[in-house]
Amino acid sequence: xxxxTQPPSVSGAPGQRVTISCTGSGSNIGAGYDVNWYQQxxxxxxxxxxxxNTNRPxxxxxxxxxxxxxxxxxxxxTGLQAEDEADYYCQxxxxxxxxxxxxxxxxxxxx
Amino acid sequence: xxxxxxxxxxxxxPGASVRVSCKPSGYSFTDYSIHWVRQAPGQGLEWxxxxxPNSGGTNYxxxxxxxxxxxxxxxxxxxxMELSRLTSDDTAVYYCARILFYYDTGSDALDIWGQGTLVxxxx
Numbered sequence: 627x628x629x630x631t632q633p634p635s636v637s638g639a640p641g642q643r644v645t646i647s648c649t650g651s652g653s654n655i656g657a658g659y660d661v662n663w664y665q666q667x668x669x670x671x672x673x674x675x676x677x678x679n680t681n682r683p684x685x686x687x688x689x690x691x692x693x694x695x696x697x698x699x700x701x702x703x704t705g706l707q708a709e710d711e712a713d714y715y716c717q718x719x720x721x722x723x724x725x726x727x728x729x730x731x732x733x734x735x736x737x
Numbered sequence: 738x739x740x741x742x743x744x745x746x747x748x749x750x751p752g753a754s755v756r757v758s759c760k761p762s763g764y765s766f767t768d769y770s771i772h773w774v775r776q777a778p779g780q781g782l783e784w785x786x787x788x789x790p791n792s793g794g795t796n797y798x799x800x801x802x803x804x805x806x807x808x809x810x811x812x813x814x815x816x817x818m819e820l821s822r823l824t825s826d827d828t829a830v831y832y833c834a835r836i837l838f839y840y841d842t843g844s845d846a847l848d849i850w851g852q853g854t855l856v857x858x859x860x
Binding site: 628660662664666671672673674677678679681683715717723724725726727728729730731 | 772774781782783784786796797798799832834839841842843844845846847848850851852853
């Protein structure tokens, strides 16, 4: 059972903006630990999308953006494209568990 | 090209052990820690632990302590994850991933992932 909660699914039409929330607690996001986001196309390995709450690795389109506040974080996708259909996971560190934790994951569907 | 190449799929009986290997290429093996993450069929990602290939130091998720062992062989630049006393709940794809420290933000993230190794536990 994950300690960081995400909505199971979000959807949007091509070109629209969608957001994915990641709700943590005082032992992970709320304790100041950074949040990373990963994209996983079904059947493939996850890929790093956002690191350090808001930063995109080289090659990631600027349609993807991250934010963090208090005990939660969010990933926004603007100008939604068909290729964005995938599962998205947040990840942070939890001091209570003394290790990495992943969010429950969100499936993004492009209508 | 930086990549992590994992060993092939495994089928094990309940109670047995499995060892999965992860061989990096395109960078110095001992410069970056390796994390292991698993994903049961249709489920989310679950962190298993990490190993520092330079020192051999490890840190395991509480859930797996006592059952997982991570090792490395620096002579062949390969990291290993062994899981013992397998049950059907351990059926999953196991990924290794490199942890990269970003100096600009002081944060770290799993930037390179292996292709995954399917471990099936079945009688």
